[in-house]
Amino acid sequence: MGVASMKLAIEEFMEGARTPEAVQQFLDSHQLPIVRDGTITFLWRGEADAVHLRHWIYGLASSQDLQRIDGTDLWHLSLPLPPGSRVEYKFEIVRDGQGRWIRDPFNPNLARDPFGANSVAHGEDYSVPEWAHSTPESAPGSYKTISFPSEAFGRRVLKLYLPARFRTTRRYPLLIVHDGEDYLNYASLGHVLDNLMARREIPDMIVALTNSPNRLVEYANDERHARFITEELVPFLEDEFPLRTQPQSRCLMGASFGGVAALSTACRYPGFYGRLLLQSGSFAFSDIGEGHRRSEVFDPVVKFMNQFRAQPSAISERVFVSCGMYESLIYENRSLIPLLKSTGMNVRYREARDGHNWENWRDRLREGLSWLFPGAFLMMYE
Amino acid sequence: MSPDKPAYEGTVVLLGPQPRDFSDLAAAVEDLQIDDPIALITAGWQENERHDGAIKEALNQEVINLSLYDRSEEVALQTEDFVAAWGMRQKYLRRLQQFYRLRLDVIDDADNSIAVRHTTTELLEEQLEITVSQLRHLDEDHLARCARRRARFAEEWPIDNLDSLLSHRRQIAEELDKCGAMILAGGHVVALLNRLRLFDVFSNWKERPIIAWSAGAMVLTERIVLFHDSPPFGKNLAQLLDVGFGFCPDLVALPDLSNRVHLDEKAGIGRFARRMAPAHCIGLDQGSRIIYRDGEMVELIDSARLSEAGEVQWGWRP
Structure with a gap:
């Protein structure tokens, strides 16, 4: 690749006329933000005292300044963006000392989460997987809402996904999902299940979509949660639905604190769950003492992880772990892999150029x- | 098999995946000018076996669905010991398949490591020959082990006293006697293969025409090859499943070729074709047609052959 082709589009623009018409023509002629040759250029147009890029890429300063191009109202910032990356961001527009966070008005790509929506930039070679979309070829599963009494937590309500080909005469594996509603709403879990089952990439299975009203407590190695899932929910579902009852047909899945809930529940009932799917688990630990740099909700997590790290054991058969390279938990997740493997469990680990967010979890x-x-x-x- | 006489003296038409209106199938049936009722086997669709309305509508003549899947469920209810033993056999075969696959992976790993070394073309070509030879050996060994396991099962579990199964076999034979042709739909290739064997569907079929697509086409060949270049995880290495019924000799049927195979990966295609030689590796996309008469491939329409040089030969003629 020659030097000339490495010149950024914004640099080419700055060499020309800087009239309002030229700015508009430049914006109209590019898909924004501009991604080219491993670099992303963010652009915002308007009057402001300052404009910052706000993002969640661990390792880069979380606020980066956009520069105004002299003679125009166009602001820009270029950063390296490796192929396959997916980055969520917002702009902070500062006027009269007040900052306001907005989505990128030039970028139609959005990622929703429980806090709202962010703009999303896609690096070269990234595309939203086609199996994450609803397709007419894939018959949708059905949902049942179930309410049942729990000694551990009182009455709990959860949603159950039944495969499109569900028959009472068949027996199915059980997938228990932590933060199930969020997985449905923000990680397209329903469409993913429909598609993967329709293509027979996974067998038909029953999926319990659990939720917690107090996840930062209940998911942080809480004995009540493990008991609720294992001694109350699973037996209830096995009584009511045609489920296979071998460990290899039971899976616990969760992301972030949900990953901790899955791992800690499996630890409290070793051998009961033959499959674990852990996404960006909040597996914080310390190598000496129990002090850590995170908030106090991590205290029980650090205690649990330190114990597990001191005496790791084969609590399950197969464990899939994924984490984003751009999230702060990458160190903890990378560190977990050799430990899990040392127990003899079959472990598969996948990293992606993404952050701590639902679409990263969807894509894996x-x-x-x-x-x-x-x-x-x-x-x-x- | 006598070398002078083909195993099957009728016409076999192999098709690719069907459009929603089954127009390819309808055209193939029309070309054969069949007046008698047509037997339909949709066991590859498993629990959706009975969802055959669109086929019946497309053909506009009497179609008798043999309901092999449903019949096998009935047999299962009435012959518990036999079915339990069958299940154990299937479990063994699945394990055998997994271990065979593990061994294929090891050969493939070695081949990949060698292929990137900086050495002479001659030496690399020699190494490729070794790879192909090892793969072929494992393939043959796998087929032989599958056959031995099936033979052992037949010996241990004679069906003479399985009234339910025998009764269904008789009913199927009677239905087939009325039919002038047979259609085999695609779907789950193992589900289809097992039920065709269980009910001994072909023993008295003689030379009447067979029209089959996708998995249906695969089971009519001598060797059934499983393949997909974009698996959700792991390698894209093709593997043999088992022997088929051999109506279409010297053919490896590759349904939905353009979607399932990376046609630009010349080295992989060449290696695969060499591994399967002397059989021809031929794709069956939507609209493709391969015609066999008296055990010989006589015509290809809109099909592609994979060559040992790694080429995708559209329009190749036998």
Whole structure:
């Protein structure tokens, strides 16, 4: 690649006329933000005292200044963006000493989460997986809302996903998902399950979509949670639905604190869950003492992880772990892998150029689920 | 098999995946000018076996669905010991498949490591020959082990006293006697293969035409090859499943070729074709047609052959 082709589009623009018309023509002629040759250029147009890029890429300063191009109202910032990256961000527009966070008005790509929505930049070679979208070829599963009494927590309500081909005469594996509603709403879990089952990339399975009203407590190695899931929910579902009851047909899945809930529940009931799917688990630990740099909600997590790290054991058979390279938990997740492998468990680990967010977790579901529960897709020739 | 006489003296038409209106199938049936009822096997669709309305509508003539999947469920209810033993056999075969696959992976790993070394073309070509030879050896060994396990099962579990199974076999034979042709739909290739064997569907079929697509086409060949270049995880290495019924000799049927195979990966395609030789590796995309008469491939329409040089030969003629 020659030096000339490395010149950024914004640099080329700055060499020309800087009239309002030229700015508009420049903006109209590019897909924004501009991604080229491993670099991303963010652009914002308007009057402000300052404009900052706000993002969640661990390792880069979380606020980066956009520079105003002299003679125009166009602001820009270029950063390296490796291929395959996916980055969520906002702009902070500062006027009269007040900062206001907004989504990028030039970028239609959004990622929703429980706190709202962020703009999303896609690096070269990244595209939203087609299996994450609703397709007419994939018959949708059905949902049942279930309310049942729990000694551990009082009455709990959860949603159950039944596969489109559900038959009472068959027996199914059980996938228990922590933060199930969020997985449905922000990680397209329903569409993912519909598609992967329709393509037989995973077998038909029943999915329990659990939620917690107090997840930062209940998911942080809380004995009540493990008891609720294992001694109350699973037996209840096995009584009511045609489930397989071997460990290899039971999977716990969760992201962030939900990952801690999955791992700690499996630790409290070793051998009961033969499959674990852990995404960006908040597996904070300390190498000496129990002090850590995170907030106090991590105290029980650090205690649990330190104990697990001191005496790791084969609590399950297969464990899929994923984490984003751009999240602060990458160190903790990378550190966990050799430890899990040392126990003899079958471990698969996947990193992605993404952050601590639902779409990262969505994008890893196909590999994780199909590795834990291989379907008959290689046998299907329609 | 006598070398002078083909295993099957009728016409076999192999098709690719069907459009929603089954128009390819309808055209193939029309070309054969069949007046008698047509037997339909949709066991590859498993629990959706009965969802055959669109096929019946497309053909506009009498179609008798043999309901092999449903029949196998009935047999299962009435012959518990036999079915339990069958299940154990299937479990063994699945394990065998997994271990065979593990061994293939090791050969593939070595081949990949060698292929990137900086050495002479001659030496690399020699190494490729070793790879192909090892793969072929494992393939043959796998097929032989599958056959031995099936033979052992047949010996240990004679079906003479399985009234339910025998009764279904008789019913199927009677239905087939009325039919002038047979259609085999695609779907789950193992589900289809097992039920065709369980009900001994082909023993009295003689030379009447067979039209089959996708998994249906695969089971009519001599060797069934499982393949997909974009698996959700792991390698894209093709593997043999088992022997088929051999109506279409010297053919490896590759349904939905353009979607399932990376056609630009010349080295992989060449190696695969060499591994399967002398059989021809031929794709069956939507609209493709391969016609066999008296055990010989006589015509290809909109199909592609994979060559040992790694080329995708559209329009290749037998």
